[in-house]
Amino acid sequence: MVSQKELVQLELNSNSIKQGNLACAGCQLNAAFKHSLTAIKNNGIAVVPACCTSVIQGAGDGYGMNVPIMNTAFAAAPAVASGIKRRLLKEGNTDTTVLVWAGDGGTADIGLAALSGAAERNEDIIYIMYNNAGYQNTGNQKSGATPRGTKTTTTTTGKKSRGKNIARMMVAQGVPYVASANSAFATDLYDKITRAVEDFKGGFRYIEIFSPCPPGWDVDTRDTHAMGKLATETGYWPLWEAVDGVVTLSKRGARYNDPAKRKPFQEYTKLQGRYAHIDEQLLILAEEDIEFEWKWIRRFMGEL
Amino acid sequence: MLTEEKTKNIKIWTGNDAVANAVRLSRPEVIAAYPITPSTPIIKTISNWAAKGEMDVEYISVESEHAAMAGCVGASAAGGRTFTATASQGLLYMMEMVYMAGFTRLPMTMAVVNRSLFAGWNIWVDHHDMYSMRDAGWIQIIAKNNQEAHDMIPVSFKVSENHDVYVPSAVNIDGFILSHVAGQVEPLSQKLVDDFLPAFDPIFKLDPADPVSFGSLTLPGRYAKLRQDHLESMDRARKHLREGFEEMSELTGRNWGSLVEIYGEENADVGIISLGTIAEETEEAVDILNTMGIGSFGATRLRSFRPFPFEEVVDAARRYGQIIVIDRAYSMGANAPLVTEIRNHLQKANISTPVKSLITGVGGQEVPYTLLVKMFQEVMKQEVA
Numbered sequence: 001m002v003s004q005k006e007l008v009q010l011e012l013n014s015n016s017i018k019q020g021n022l023a024c025a026g027c028q029l030n031a032a033f034k035h036s037l038t039a040i041k042n043n044g045i046a047v048v049p050a051c052c053t054s055v056i057q058g059a060g061d062g063y064g065m066n067v068p069i070m071n072t073a074f075a076a077a078p079a080v081a082s083g084i085k086r087r088l089l090k091e092g093n094t095d096t097t098v099l100v101w102a103g104d105g106g107t108a109d110i111g112l113a114a115l116s117g118a119a120e121r122n123e124d125i126i127y128i129m130y131n132n133a134g135y136q137n138t139g140n141q142k143s144g145a146t147p148r149g150t151k152t153t154t155t156t157t158g159k160k161s162r163g164k165n166i167a168r169m170m171v172a173q174g175v176p177y178v179a180s181a182n183s184a185f186a187t188d189l190y191d192k193i194t195r196a197v198e199d200f201k202g203g204f205r206y207i208e209i210f211s212p213c214p215p216g217w218d219v220d221t222r223d224t225h226a227m228g229k230l231a232t233e234t235g236y237w238p239l240w241e242a243v244d245g246v247v248t249l250s251k252r253g254a255r256y257n258d259p260a261k262r263k264p265f266q267e268y269t270k271l272q273g274r275y276a277h278i279d280e281q282l283l284i285l286a287e288e289d290i291e292f293e294w295k296w297i298r299r300f301m302g303e304l
Numbered sequence: 305m306l307t308e309e310k311t312k313n314i315k316i317w318t319g320n321d322a323v324a325n326a327v328r329l330s331r332p333e334v335i336a337a338y339p340i341t342p343s344t345p346i347i348k349t350i351s352n353w354a355a356k357g358e359m360d361v362e363y364i365s366v367e368s369e370h371a372a373m374a375g376c377v378g379a380s381a382a383g384g385r386t387f388t389a390t391a392s393q394g395l396l397y398m399m400e401m402v403y404m405a406g407f408t409r410l411p412m413t414m415a416v417v418n419r420s421l422f423a424g425w426n427i428w429v430d431h432h433d434m435y436s437m438r439d440a441g442w443i444q445i446i447a448k449n450n451q452e453a454h455d456m457i458p459v460s461f462k463v464s465e466n467h468d469v470y471v472p473s474a475v476n477i478d479g480f481i482l483s484h485v486a487g488q489v490e491p492l493s494q495k496l497v498d499d500f501l502p503a504f505d506p507i508f509k510l511d512p513a514d515p516v517s518f519g520s521l522t523l524p525g526r527y528a529k530l531r532q533d534h535l536e537s538m539d540r541a542r543k544h545l546r547e548g549f550e551e552m553s554e555l556t557g558r559n560w561g562s563l564v565e566i567y568g569e570e571n572a573d574v575g576i577i578s579l580g581t582i583a584e585e586t587e588e589a590v591d592i593l594n595t596m597g598i599g600s601f602g603a604t605r606l607r608s609f610r611p612f613p614f615e616e617v618v619d620a621a622r623r624y625g626q627i628i629v630i631d632r633a634y635s636m637g638a639n640a641p642l643v644t645e646i647r648n649h650l651q652k653a654n655i656s657t658p659v660k661s662l663i664t665g666v667g668g669q670e671v672p673y674t675l676l677v678k679m680f681q682e683v684m685k686q687e688v689a
Binding site for chain 1: 510
């Protein structure tokens, strides 16, 4: 378990993402990407489908990353990563981590078949989905992972259906290591990626990171981090790991299994413009989705 | 002259066998593939070799053609020699990645077993699929028989990986007519291929020790420069293809010509220009027509469609009194693809040889040489506006 202080030092040493890039102020995926690259000790190749991270890298002559990046078409990242990893294996390189770094649209929607294919082949890659709940790079359109009740530019009165939970799909498919993380809990995130790299090397690993988007979610950049913490504290974003299909709650979020210990959902929603002026009935359904997810978690913990 | 020993080496192979065997000899490191008729036997053969350790390759059995080409893109960007095979709808489904491989300048070879496009369901040969990737920045080679398909695979790897070229290559064979019909093929030896085809030496590759980004955000001026550079590389590919063909001819004693193969009367009244197996059928038709006392006939077969053999087409137009171009595909609302290219370039070269169009053999329509003899005589009467 890394401490906050140790993580800061590790990040300064690895300098995975150099100063100055095109991320928006308060962008949480940028922080999560830095934690992730630090955890793989820069000995990795990142495969990035069309998403915010395609742009964040910048367009100048300089290159702001300390790992090579393969930018690729939207639906193709897990298959491109498979090709890269197989080539590394062919030359006897088993140490370099091949990492897919994809958004929720590239994962839950257009890239789902390729994700499932790579998982089925148990490719030796780590797939990280940073979930900012929509197509934020193109200006906040709805994705399959957009949660119920939120406004996007294609669900202007609030999304009516429940969001897809890809981490659950990955558990159902038998992926050996699946985890949910939150950019607001950096040490927990770092530990999960380290575990994926060190303990589950050789097979497919899937990690999903809750990653708030200040412009897309209409959140004041001052509140991004606090709001991210509230996502877990209200029970909305549970933190867990699943090893061979058995779910374990993470230390940082285990207590929210008990609904009585959760903070009110409204504390989380009121900081975000995307939940403003939404029909009350729809918000009730959105709140009920929290317990829907927890029921699944308990079932896979063997508690039900 | 064939020696006793060489005679024993003749195999009876389908076009797919000929391709698969040449791929094995070319020692690719990664193959990602997805089945589609009529290219499936290529990947059945290769996956079986990989599973049994008879071919030292990382074989990725992917979930779609899009992923097949994506796997090749990753393998090539990581510095490995890579291959896939597809056809028809498969080529269309992977097209986004075909363009990505071309525009990212990733050397590799793909066998395209030419087949018609849906609808209706039709599994037989035509060239609509091949033309769909015309502008993807790939070299496109078209073989006329199984031996040529076999010999062209190492040439395509070699020219693709040449630092002066550095673009992917497609080797096209006509579906079923070549892919599933067995004929005589003299296999290349491993030594010949190893001597002919050096190890892939990538200009750039993904390597944590030297981090670079492929395909990052590219502003207009630089983007235009990338495409212009690609165009110039494809222009240089003509020379390297000619050299590759010549070298292969010297090593094997089989002369397939160069970017074009000329048959029959070189300075004929009527010259037929075509691609693939129909060009071999045309050779028979030319022989018959030349006995009929209705003028002299010749044929010029294009072996590469991209880069387009400009000089050779101009040469053909100077040699022939008139030209008939056979297309195995339509371009709805316009002239057929190959005849358009030829007329376009001859106009640019200020050559007024009449160029007439014959569209046939679409969706596997049978086109025996006896029918070609009749069709050529009809097309000769076309008025060219």
